[in-house]
Amino acid sequence: MAYAQVLSGIYSISFSQVESGINHKKQTQVCMEMHKDKYSISSEHSTMKIPHVLSVAGSDSGAGAGIQADLKACAARGVYCSTVITAVTAQNTVGVQGVDIVSDDFVAKQLRSVLSDMQVDVVKTGMLPSVTVVNILHQNLREFPVRALVVDPVMVSTSGDVLAGPSILTGFREELLPMADIVTPNLKEASALLGGLKVETISDMRSAAKLLHDMGPRNVLVKGGDLPDSLDAVDIFFDGEDFYELRSSRLKTHNTHGTGCTLASCIAAELAKGSSMLLAVKAAKCFIETALDYSKDIVIGNGPQGPFDHLLRLKRNIRKSYGQDRFNPNDLFLYAVTDSGMNRKWDRSISDAVKAAIEGGATIVQLREKDIETRDFLEAAKSCLEICRHHGVPLLINDRIDIALACDADGVHLGQSDMPAHVARTLLGPEKIIGISCKTPEQAQQAWTDGADYIGCGGVYPTNTKANNPTLGLDGLKSVCSSSKLPVVAIGGIGISNAGPVMAMDMPNLKGVAVVSALFDKECVLTETRKLHAVLVETAATIAK
Ligand SMILES: Cc1ncc(COP(=O)(O)OP(=O)(O)O)c(N)n1
Numbered sequence: 254m255a256y257a258q259v260l261s262g263i264y265s266i267s268f269s270q271v272e273s274g275i276n277h278k279k280q281t282q283v284c285m286e287m288h289k290d291k292y293s294i295s296s297e298h299s300t301m302k303i304p305h306v307l308s309v310a311g312s313d314s315g316a317g318a319g320i321q322a323d324l325k326a327c328a329a330r331g332v333y334c335s336t337v338i339t340a341v342t343a344q345n346t347v348g349v350q351g352v353d354i355v356s357d358d359f360v361a362k363q364l365r366s367v368l369s370d371m372q373v374d375v376v377k378t379g380m381l382p383s384v385t386v387v388n389i390l391h392q393n394l395r396e397f398p399v400r401a402l403v404v405d406p407v408m409v410s411t412s413g414d415v416l417a418g419p420s421i422l423t424g425f426r427e428e429l430l431p432m433a434d435i436v437t438p439n440l441k442e443a444s445a446l447l448g449g450l451k452v453e454t455i456s457d458m459r460s461a462a463k464l465l466h467d468m469g470p471r472n473v474l475v476k477g478g479d480l481p482d483s484l485d486a487v488d489i490f491f492d493g494e495d496f497y498e499l500r501s502s503r504l505k506t507h508n509t510h511g512t513g514c515t516l517a518s519c520i521a522a523e524l525a526k527g528s529s530m531l532l533a534v535k536a537a538k539c540f541i542e543t544a545l546d547y548s549k550d551i552v553i554g555n556g557p558q559g560p561f562d563h564l565l566r567l568k569r570n571i572r573k574s575y576g577q578d579r580f581n582p583n584d585l586f587l588y589a590v591t592d593s594g595m596n597r598k599w600d601r602s603i604s605d606a607v608k609a610a611i612e613g614g615a616t617i618v619q620l621r622e623k624d625i626e627t628r629d630f631l632e633a634a635k636s637c638l639e640i641c642r643h644h645g646v647p648l649l650i651n652d653r654i655d656i657a658l659a660c661d662a663d664g665v666h667l668g669q670s671d672m673p674a675h676v677a678r679t680l681l682g683p684e685k686i687i688g689i690s691c692k693t694p695e696q697a698q699q700a701w702t703d704g705a706d707y708i709g710c711g712g713v714y715p716t717n718t719k720a721n722n723p724t725l726g727l728d729g730l731k732s733v734c735s736s737s738k739l740p741v742v743a744i745g746g747i748g749i750s751n752a753g754p755v756m757a758m759d760m761p762n763l764k765g766v767a768v769v770s771a772l773f774d775k776e777c778v779l780t781e782t783r784k785l786h787a788v789l790v791e792t793a794a795t796i797a798k
């Protein structure tokens with residue numbers, strides 16, 4: 254808190270001084286004064302360390318790749334990013350029109366400024382235009398060691414323009430790769446690093462990964478984006494012992510400029526947050542896939558390869574996956590839980606029902622499909638996910654971790670007799686949402702220990718939707734809420750007539766109601782959801798008065 258306040262203090266003072274015409278030197282002094290303040294305040298009140306990536310790379314005026322991509326990728330992943338600019342390129346979606354290389358001395362100066370002061374966790378390299386810059390980086394990293402070094406051996410831009418000459422190869426081989434925790438070449442870069450060896454197939458990629466690993470990096474990711482179009486996008490990850498074939502389906506989009514820089518930055522960001530290497534690589538791939546999918550139709554520039562949008566999360570208002578705010582407890586406000594029997598009875602598809610619920614105001618959706626075939630469940634989940642992503646509404650899967658993983662849903666909801674939450678967490682990774690049904694304070698405590706994100710508490714009122722489910726009443730709900738460290742959503746027999754009294758209990762961590770029949774055992778899901786939403790809004794407004 255103190256840290257944020259101090260930072261905003263620095264910014265507001267320097268901006269207002271600029272506006273009032275105070276010269277640069279004076280402005281710097283003011284900032285330094287504030288920095289002094291920062292140290293005194295932060296040493297007394299704040300110990301919050303923000304994960305920090307330093308990007309050493311070239312600037313891309315089109316902002317799709319290079320330093321600009323690195324800044325956006327780190328911002329999207331919730332990580333601070335400082336920058337050392339090695340070259341300034343004039344480029345756009347057509348190609349690279351010019352390159353102005355920053356002097357070696359000035360690269361050295363920038364490196365020292367950041368590394369000597371700013372507690373960098375991970376260094377990520379992109380365009381390194383000369384062997385001397387590689388030497389300088391090498392020396393600086395010896396003097397100021399960091400937790401990890403991610404080397405993206407940029408040599409040629411996606412438009413085919415050369416960004417570093419062949420002389421750089423010696424620098425990579427002799428100085429950077431032996432220090433690197435991971436190197437992330439594409440097929441052409443892997444081939445160049447290996448003296449022109451043919452790297453054209455998945456089998457070549459494996460051999461290349463092994464040979465590159467022999468040069469010293471702890472891990473190698475050979476990116477197969479340039480494999481023939483008919484194939485899935487396959488990357489080969491090699492950690493010195495095992496090979497992993499990381500596949501993702503190939504998206505039809507021209508907006509791929511900057512994917513290499515972004516992938517390496519995301520890996521760096523995840524490492525800075527403390528992730529293991531394999532999880533960092535997987536999370537980075539998942540981010541790229543989501544961002545490319547989200548950006549597939551955007552139009553920026555007239556050239557053949559456009560940039561994509563790293564900050565989709567902010568625009569889609571998605572708390573989905575990235576960093577600390579991947580789950581927002583307020584999403585539990587109006588929690589729609591599907592039931593295939595009910596939707597069948599009213600002759601509508603699961604996805605039509607979900608769409609109507611979201612349009613009516615549902616803030617999170619759970620697919621609770623107890624009696625459909627796995628294949629049908631997966632198909633329904635995929636179409637619902639598309640709808641939910643479009644609206645920025647998280648989609649959870651009831652009981653079925655396999656379905657959640659297969660469609661990359663936002664998480665799961667599990668009961669006391671389903672898979673234990675800590676096992677689910679291991680399978681799903683840190684970024685997915687996990688909800689657990691709890692009827693007692695002990696279960697709520699265990700859910701917290703196991704790494705759940707929220708608990709569902711009920712049945713609050715009698716219900717026909719779930720057989721043999723004991724009713725807790727408002728008292729039972731209150732007792733669980735009082736002892737739960739996690740946010741709570743109330744479930745069971747809740748609808749328009751009684752949602753008000755549930756929320757009016759005004760327990761701080763009771764964030765909303767989860768409902769099945771009140772929405773889906775009705776002719777018009779849209780109307781019923783709107784009505785329930787209105788009740789919840791009205792109750793919240795009354796409580797706030
Ligand atoms: C939000 C929410 N809370 C509780 C439940 C019930 O889950 P569970 O106890 O596993 O029972 P089933 O739904 O699987 O019958 C829920 N689904 N959602």
Ligand SMILES: Cc1ncsc1CCOP(=O)(O)O
Nearest residue numbers: 712716718745746768769770
């Ligand atoms: C799944 C579940 N878990 C506890 S009660 C319940 C059923 C809720 O359904 P409804 O909202 O129709 O009462």
Ligand SMILES: [Mg+2]
Nearest residue numbers: 652667668671
């Ligand atoms: Mg269950």
